[in-house]
Structure formats: structure tokens, C-alpha cells
Amino acid sequence: MAISTLPHNHLYLQALRGETVSRPPVWMMRQAGRFLPEFRALRDRYDFFTRCQTPELAAEITMMPIRRFPLDAAILFSDILVVPQAMGMDFEMRDGVGPWLEHPVRSASRVSEIEIPVVEESLGYVAKAIDHTLELLENRIPLIGFAGSPWTILCYCVEGKGSKSFDLAKKFCFTESDAAHQLLQKITDTTISYLKMKARHGVSAVQIFDSWGGMLSPEDYQEFSWKYIQQIILALQEIVPVVVFGKGCWYALPKMATSGAAAVGVDWTVSPEFARQSVGKEVCLQGNFDPARLHSRPEDIQKMVQEMIRRFGKDRYIVNLGHGILPNIPVENAEAFVQAVVEWEE
Amino acid sequence: MAISTLPHNHLYLQALRGETVSRPPVWMMRQAGRFLPEFRALRDRYDFFTRCQTPELAAEITMMPIRRFPLDAAILFSDILVVPQAMGMDFEMRDGVGPWLEHPVRSASRVSEIEIPVVEESLGYVAKAIDHTLELLENRIPLIGFAGSPWTILCYCVEGKGSKSFDLAKKFCFTESDAAHQLLQKITDTTISYLKMKARHGVSAVQIFDSWGGMLSPEDYQEFSWKYIQQIILALQEIVPVVVFGKGCWYALPKMATSGAAAVGVDWTVSPEFARQSVGKEVCLQGNFDPARLHSRPEDIQKMVQEMIRRFGKDRYIVNLGHGILPNIPVENAEAFVQAVVEWEE
Numbered sequence: 001m002a003i004s005t006l007p008h009n010h011l012y013l014q015a016l017r018g019e020t021v022s023r024p025p026v027w028m029m030r031q032a033g034r035f036l037p038e039f040r041a042l043r044d045r046y047d048f049f050t051r052c053q054t055p056e057l058a059a060e061i062t063m064m065p066i067r068r069f070p071l072d073a074a075i076l077f078s079d080i081l082v083v084p085q086a087m088g089m090d091f092e093m094r095d096g097v098g099p100w101l102e103h104p105v106r107s108a109s110r111v112s113e114i115e116i117p118v119v120e121e122s123l124g125y126v127a128k129a130i131d132h133t134l135e136l137l138e139n140r141i142p143l144i145g146f147a148g149s150p151w152t153i154l155c156y157c158v159e160g161k162g163s164k165s166f167d168l169a170k171k172f173c174f175t176e177s178d179a180a181h182q183l184l185q186k187i188t189d190t191t192i193s194y195l196k197m198k199a200r201h202g203v204s205a206v207q208i209f210d211s212w213g214g215m216l217s218p219e220d221y222q223e224f225s226w227k228y229i230q231q232i233i234l235a236l237q238e239i240v241p242v243v244v245f246g247k248g249c250w251y252a253l254p255k256m257a258t259s260g261a262a263a264v265g266v267d268w269t270v271s272p273e274f275a276r277q278s279v280g281k282e283v284c285l286q287g288n289f290d291p292a293r294l295h296s297r298p299e300d301i302q303k304m305v306q307e308m309i310r311r312f313g314k315d316r317y318i319v320n321l322g323h324g325i326l327p328n329i330p331v332e333n334a335e336a337f338v339q340a341v342v343e344w345e346e
Numbered sequence: 347m348a349i350s351t352l353p354h355n356h357l358y359l360q361a362l363r364g365e366t367v368s369r370p371p372v373w374m375m376r377q378a379g380r381f382l383p384e385f386r387a388l389r390d391r392y393d394f395f396t397r398c399q400t401p402e403l404a405a406e407i408t409m410m411p412i413r414r415f416p417l418d419a420a421i422l423f424s425d426i427l428v429v430p431q432a433m434g435m436d437f438e439m440r441d442g443v444g445p446w447l448e449h450p451v452r453s454a455s456r457v458s459e460i461e462i463p464v465v466e467e468s469l470g471y472v473a474k475a476i477d478h479t480l481e482l483l484e485n486r487i488p489l490i491g492f493a494g495s496p497w498t499i500l501c502y503c504v505e506g507k508g509s510k511s512f513d514l515a516k517k518f519c520f521t522e523s524d525a526a527h528q529l530l531q532k533i534t535d536t537t538i539s540y541l542k543m544k545a546r547h548g549v550s551a552v553q554i555f556d557s558w559g560g561m562l563s564p565e566d567y568q569e570f571s572w573k574y575i576q577q578i579i580l581a582l583q584e585i586v587p588v589v590v591f592g593k594g595c596w597y598a599l600p601k602m603a604t605s606g607a608a609a610v611g612v613d614w615t616v617s618p619e620f621a622r623q624s625v626g627k628e629v630c631l632q633g634n635f636d637p638a639r640l641h642s643r644p645e646d647i648q649k650m651v652q653e654m655i656r657r658f659g660k661d662r663y664i665v666n667l668g669h670g671i672l673p674n675i676p677v678e679n680a681e682a683f684v685q686a687v688v689e690w691e692e
Contacts (some may be wrong), residue, residue, distance in 0.1 A: 164510055167672055170638035217614040217636050217668075250596065251615055268563040269597055290563050292516035322563075326513055 007139045012073040013204055015318050016241045016262040016284050024309060024317045025072035026341035027144075028334065029245075030324030031065040032077040035334060038064050048093035049085070052078050053125045059132035066141070068331070069338040073142050073205075076133060076198075078126060080148030080209060083190055084157050086122035087114055097161060104160030106172060108179035114186055119193045126194075130201040142204030147195055147232075149210035149246070150187040151225035157183065166215050173224050180224065188228040192235045199240040205262065207243040208232060211323075214248015221252055233260045243286060247323055253278035268293075268322035272311035285312060288322040289337065294329045298336035305340035314346065353485045358419040359550055361664050362587045362608040362630050370655060370663045371418035372687035373490070374680065375591075376670030377411040378423040381680060384410050394439035395431070398424050399471045405478035412487070414677070415684040419488050419550075422479060424472060426494030426555060429536055430503050432468035433460050443507060450506030452518060454525035460532055465539045472540075476547040488550030493541055493578075495556035495592070496533040497571035503529065512561050519570050526570065534574040538581045545586040551608070553589040554578060557669075560594015567598055579606045589632060593669055599624035614639075614668035618657035631658060634668040635683065640675045644682035651686035660692065 006013070011025035033039060039061060042051065051057045061077035081091045081099055094100040105111060120127070133143055156162075158169040173180040195206045213225045225246075233242045237260040244256050245265030256264045257279035264283055266275045268290035275285050289308060294301060309319065319341045325334065352359070357371035379385060385407060388397065397403045407423035427437045427445055440446040451457060466473070479489055502508075504515040519526040541552045559571045571592075579588045583606040590602050591611030602610045603625035610629055612621045614636035621631050635654060640647060655665065665687045671680060 162510070164508070165638070167638050167674075170636075171641040171674075174639060174641045214615060217639070218617055220636070220639075248594070248615065251617065251620070269560060269594065271564055271597065274597070290516075290566070292511070292513050293520060293563070293566075295517040295520045328513075328517075 005139060007137075007142050007204070009072055009141045012142050012318060013241070015316060016205060016243070018282060018284060018316050020315055023344045024312075024314050024319050024341060026319040026338055027071050027073040027075065028065070028321050028325050028337070029075075031071065031334075032061050032075060033325060034327035035325050035329045035331065036064050036068070037331070048079070049082075049091075052082055055125055055128035055132050058126075058129035059136055062129075062133045062143075063136050066137070069335055070342050071141065071338060073144050074133065074137060075144040075146060075207075076126070076129060076203070078129070078146070080146070080153060081156060082123060082126065083147060083187065083194060084153055086117045086119065086194075087186065087190055088117075089114075089157055091156070099156055099161055101157065101160040104168075105157045105183065106168070108176055108182075111179045111183045111186075114183065116186055116189050116193075119190065119197050123194055123197065127197055127201045130198060130203060134202050143202070144205050144207055144243075145195065145198035145203035146207040146209060147191045149208050149213060149225055150184045150191065150228040150232075151216070152210050152212045153187045154180065154183055154224075155212045155215075166212055170215065170220075173220070184224065184228050188231050192232055195232065195236055196239060199236070203240065205241040205243060206236060207245060207265070210244070210246035210249060213246040213252070214250075218251045221249065222255075226252060226255060230259055237261070245286065250274070250278075257283045263318060265320065266322065272308065276312070282316070284316045284318060286318040286320050288320070291321045291323050291326050291329070294321075294325065294333045294337060296333070298333055301333060301336045302340040305337060306344065309341070309344055314344075351485060353483075353488050353550070355418055355487045358488050358664060359587070361662060362551060362589070364628060364630060364662050366661055369690045370658075370660050370665050370687060372665040372684055373417050373419040373421065374411070374671050374683070375421075375667050377417065377680075378407045378421060379671060380673035381671050381675045381677065382410050382414070383677070394425070395428075395437075398428055401471055401474035401478045404472075404475035405482055408475075408479045408489075409482050412483070415681055416688050417487065417684060419490050420479065420483060421490040421492060421553075422472070422475060422544075422549070424475070424492070426492070426499060426557075427502060428469060428472065429493060429533065429540060430499055432463045432465065432540075433532065433536055434463075435460075435503055437502070445502055445507055447503065447506040450514075451503045451529065452514070454522055454528075457525045457529045457532075460529065462532055462535050462539075465536065465543050469540055469543065473543055473547045476544060476549060480548050489548070490551050490553055490589075491541065491544035491549035492553045492555060493537045495554050495559060495571055496530045496537065496574040496578075497562070498556050498558045499533045500526065500529055500570075501558045501561075512558055516561065516566075519566070530570065530574050534577050538578055541578065541582055542585060545582070549586065551587040551589060552582060553591060553611070556590070556592035556595060559592040559598070560596075564597045567595065568601075572598060572601060576605055583607070591632065596620070596624075603629045609664060611666065612668065618654065622658070628662070630662040630664060632664040632666050634666070637667045637669050637672050637675070640667075640671065640679045640683060642679070644679055647679060647682045648686040651683060652690065655687070655690055660690075
């Protein structure tokens, strides 16, 4: 297990542990992605899931932003939908549509047929991608693994594609509650095995993305999302630090803070002060630059990042965006974001 | 002006004024809409904007939910995009796409060409629809008029269609800030004239829908959305009560509370306790049943509505959904929602 050997730059892990740091660490959600011209060049040659499923490609894509910017963590290139794929749901990535499932899961009988896979087999390619990436990283910075929250995965399984409000997914939960819980539990069990495998292969932390948690009321969030995220945290926290990020989940921050998660990610609607007040003094926070604000001029980005660090404070804080980086962000603007942190002085 | 004659049932206006009521009033956002079979029948004969622009049709659609359910307020059938239409932007409603603008507004020169219309001419059909509706309502319940927030209108003008995150609209604001402010001010000026005209024709209250305010950080919300909503409230508040609703704008509730608005609407992510704490004791609240929760069984809806009233309290509270009613909600479920309020007893 590579986890016992600390990387040369372990600012990210120090922040997770609440240690005093010279400056906060920085990485960007979806940094291994579409805003990089070298990624788009690869995309023309291999389709989306081929890139996820080919360890050499996934490792190479993971390294792309690391070679360009002085980032303090790498995040494995993959997709949250590899988990339901491994469970037998044949997600495709369609041009101009995004994730697509030809036969969405909308009945109790369909849910009951879903089997929990042996992740070492069906998701072995992810373990291999981690092995490859760690070789390329040469222990310079930590590698983060991730998974979608069970609720967010359910959203795609039921809806069959992206959606503004995932009303079909919600309808399924509210009308076929038992089946929904059965599906959520199957996704949870698979995700726990999956993240444990990632930890065994040497990721330094795992992040859970609850991208669509904020579609739910606080009560429904507790029932259909949080309950399952909490299971994952409890199963993983002794093995590897867990970071939990819920977009639009401002109301659940106090719960996240006492969950055993090492850090809590917030989106850009949450002020640093509200975030800190919600999670208390001890928990590490991560976020929350509006990804669309990377359209601003580099000099303005720099000022906004400095102000963000001033408000969050340098310790127990990981600089990040409030959601994934957008495809049309100029590379120099992303660079300005990272540089503003690296050059930060109290 | 019909406004001086109180309707027979003025629970809604009593709640807005903070008076003690026997039970809270109830209406549903988008109640004059697609979940009603009689609306769908009309839809097959007239396209969307024909329905908005034909006073008899708009009045008839406004009355549809009133004839079915014991609602405490009617809301004029219309669309927030009639305002940019009147400003020369030729929005269409496309099947399977929604709002569509062939040539989105994405340059300063295009913004400078936009003229503020004489609303009595270009939106005279709305005034006529109000006149017709008031005749049909026979003063039984109040009629609400509405407009989109300038930011929400800008989102559609720049994006040219609906979007999950309105990144193009945000990019325009962040890179062409002067032009964006010019456009927002033009929309604001038009909206003020438009809502004043509605008040002159006898609506009892106006509601501002900031459907996409929650896409912005608190700072950007202040700059690109709230500043303009505040202008509208200040221009209208002495003439007619103003209700402000911002989806995802939980962080702006304290500002809304001291704006001069008679009521503040909240979505379902905001707990009644958080909402009350944010706005203080005096301001009327409106909301916030998750529209997707109307998929639950009628008996469960009834229980959830009772619990919601218990938590919000019966006074200074208007029962509503947290956003518009969904097209596929069974009529009997909407009925259960309304009946639960009408039959409510302390």
C-alpha cells in the first residue's frame, strides 16, 4: 500500500488532518478534463468510456493538469457512472446528450435483478489506472479517488440521462420507496467495495460527489441521500480520509461535519463564513470558486482567490472550485487560479 | 381600479398584511398550467404565446384551476418571456426544447440596440387579460400578476434557451459586465412599467420570480440580480404588495426581508425554521412543498401539508409549492394539497 509513504508535497493531506500549513493546497474538480486542449485531442481518438476503461489512458489524462499546473493533488480520471456500469447498467456517453441509459431503471422488479458486482473484476481497470498513475506521479503529490453518492447515481439510473430537476428519479423514490431504497443500498454496497479497492491500491483520499443532493428537501435528503453517504463514510474513514461534497446541500453541512468525513466541500452559494459556522472549527473545508467566474480576467481571478483564502482562512482549507471546471475556460485562467494560491502569502 | 374593492375571500391579502387568519391561504405556482387536462386540450389548438397573447384564452386558462379547486388566489396565465418579447427579442416556445431565441443577445452592440417599449402598446394584451379575468373572478378571490426577475430574463436572452447552469449568461455578465448591466437596467425599467400597468388594471399583488438567482454566488447575486429586484420593489411597493421568490436564493433571505417586499417565497430546500429565522417575525413567508412530492399518495400529501403548516405557523404564511407544479402530477394529488389547507384546523 503506497498510502504509508507520504508524497513530497503533502499540503493536501496536512489540510485534511487539520495541521498548520504555509499556504492552503489547491486542486480543481474535473481538472483532468475538457478544458485542456491535450484532453480534447485524446477525445477525438477514444470515446469517453474507453478512456475510463483503459488504465494507460486514464493515467495519462490524470497527469495532464499535473504537468501544466503546480497542483497539490491529482484526481484519478474516471466517471461516477462506472459504478452502475459495473452493476449491469449499460451507460453510454452520447454526443450533445451526455450520459445515456437506453433502459432506465423504473420498476421494483428491475431493481431486484441488479447484482452487486465483484469490483476487483468489473472495476479492475480502475485499480490498474491507479497503479499506473502512482508510477507516473512518483510520489510527488497525493492521488484522490472518487465515487458518486448513491442518490446521484440513482438519479442517472432512473432518469436515464441528465436532467434539470431529476423529477423522474424523485417520483420513483416517492412512489416506489422500497425499491428506491433497495437500489440505493445496492449502489452503496458496491461503492464501499469500490472505494476500499481504491484505498488498497494507494489513493491518499476519496471524495464522494453528491452532485444532485440539493434537489431534495432536508427531510428527503436525509432519507434518500445522506443515510447512504454516511454508511460509506463509516465504512471507509478508518482506511482513508473521506471528503464529502454535496452541490446545493448547504442545509446538510452540520450533518456532514459530524459524519467522520475529513473534509466537507461547498459550492459557491455558501459563503466562507456560513460554511465555517455550519461545520465548526475542526473540520477542513473545500471550495468554492464559482466555475463560471473563471471566465473573469486572470488579474481579477487572482484577486478573488486571495479574498476567498482570506475569508476561509489558510488552515483546514483546501482551495477548489465549487463544482467541476467548465469546458470553455481558457487554460491561462485556470492557471491564474492555481498560481494565486501557490503564490499566496499571509 | 378594482384593487380598492376587497374580494370576498381575502385570506391571501390578509396574510400579506400580517393579519391573524383562521387558516393560511393556498395557491400553487403554475396552477394555471400543464397538469390540467383542460389546459392540455387548449394547448392542442393554440400555441404557447398565442395563449398568452389572446386575452380571452389567458383569462380562461387563469380560471381553470379556480373552477376545480378552492384556491385563495388566482395568478394570471402568462409567461415571464413576454417582457423580452415586448423588448424585441422574438422568443418562441419549441416542442421538447422550451423557450428558444434564434439570435441570443451576446454583444454590447446588440444590447445597446434594445429599446424600452411602451408597455400599454406592446403588452396591452396582458392588461386586457387582467380585465377579462377580473370579470370572470367576480371579486371572489384576488388576482396575482407576475414578472421574471431581470437576471432570470437575462439568462434566457443570453443563453437563448433553458440551461442547467446558464454558464453563457454568467460568462456574459463576467466578461461584458457593462453591457450586462445595461441589459439588466433595460429589463428592469420595462418590468416596472409592466407591473405598474398590471396594478392599474386591478391585480391585488405582484410576484417577482427569480428562478435562476440561485446560480449565482451571494456577491454576484447582489450585483446581477438583487440590485434590480430591489429597484422593482421600491418602485411598486406603495402601489401594490410585492412578493419576491428566488429559487436557490436561501442566502439572500435576510436581504429580501428588509426590501419592502410584502412576502418572501422559499423553495423546499429551506426549512420553515431557517426561513423564519432569516426573515424575522414580521415578514410573510410563502412556500415550499417540493413539487415532486405531489407524486406521493394523497393521504401522505395531506399529512405533509399539515406538518408544513405546523412548522411555518398559520399566520404570516401562504401555503404554496417551492416551485411550479409539474406537468405529470395527477389532478387528485393537487386537490389533496389544496384540500389539506382548506380543511386545516389548529
